[in-house]
Amino acid sequence: MAEIVIKNVAKSFGSFKALHSVDMTITDQEFMVLLGASGCGKTTLLRIIAGLETPTQGEVWIGGRRVDHLPPRQRGIAMVFQNYAVFPHLTVFENIAFGLRMQKLPHPEIERRVVRTAELMHIEQLLKRYSGQLSGGQRQRVAVARALAMEPDVILMDEPLSNLDALLRLEMRAELKGVLAESKTTTIYVTHDQVEAMSLADRISVMNGGRIVQNDTPVEIYRNPAARFVGSFIGNPPMNFIPAKRVGNGRWRVAGIEMDGPQIDRENIEFAIRPEDVESAGQGFSATVRVVEPLGAHTLVTCEVDGKPFRAVLDSDLRTAPGEILTLGPVAARVRWFDPDTQAAIAA
Structure with missing residues (x-):
């Protein structure tokens, strides 16, 4: 079980309040999208869940365990960043295996996980290439494969497709949805792109001014906005x-x-x-x-x-x-x- 529970989480940076008493629950294996314009607090909330920011108040629970006092490596999470964060001097195999080697897993287990996740992301033919030789779409697949290889309870994604062109984004959206459903991993995905949100999410949390304005299925948010902001933000x-x-x-x-x-x-x-x-x-x-x-x-x-x-x-x-x-x-x-x-x- 990898249910995530956010209880009364707030975050201030000096006099600026980035989050206001956020409460939400992401169920096991759910794909939750945090959607909103720049500065709405979605990335701050993701970083608090990841352990990269400390909340000013509130609690974070993952899989029935309170984790807001734990470092990122002890939370059972993996993260995929906007800029891929792959190592250009390492091969694709070495990039995917990097976290597994840090965990000191035996070589046969590392090889099994690397090959399995590479096949999931359709990059098994690239394992011997250096990541610096890859296209943006291929590097993004490597970043996702590296996260999946860790077999985390939760995957956190911060605008992972924003650097790709329109056609690649379309391909990667479909691929991500299928792969993450197959891996049965709880996912939180941050984006300002409503098309991504609507196409990927089981549920969407629309954020504005550090608050969750509406949390519901994509169809319900589109057809029955709970607030004027949602109606004015969703839809093109x-x-x-x-x-x-x-x-x-x-x-x-x-x-x-x-x-x-x-x-x-x-x-x-x-x-x-x-x-x-x-x-x-x-x-x-x-x-x-x-x-x-x-x-x-x-x-x-x-x-x-x-x-x-x-x-x-x-x-x-x-x-x-x-x-x-x-x-x-x-x-x-x-x-x-x-x-x-x-x-x-x-x-x-």
């Missing part, structure tokens, strides 16, 4: 937001049209819809087209609705041009509502 393009004014019990005026919404005693809330959840219709918002971007199967249209930018992902067969007026109808089941004061989602 992100959610559209329009002020809504109460006109009756459960009735709201949004950009000139009335619709059903939350039955709450407030005068103003916020309507939200994803760009792909609107359609060109006979009834809806009056939208003035500003920019048209053909994307192959779809067209991204940036409009102006109620004086604010509004994006719609429409069928590529729809022909439109800047200056034209479209009528955009929101798909009712996809509409979400937010409290403008607390930024929290409101149940419809």
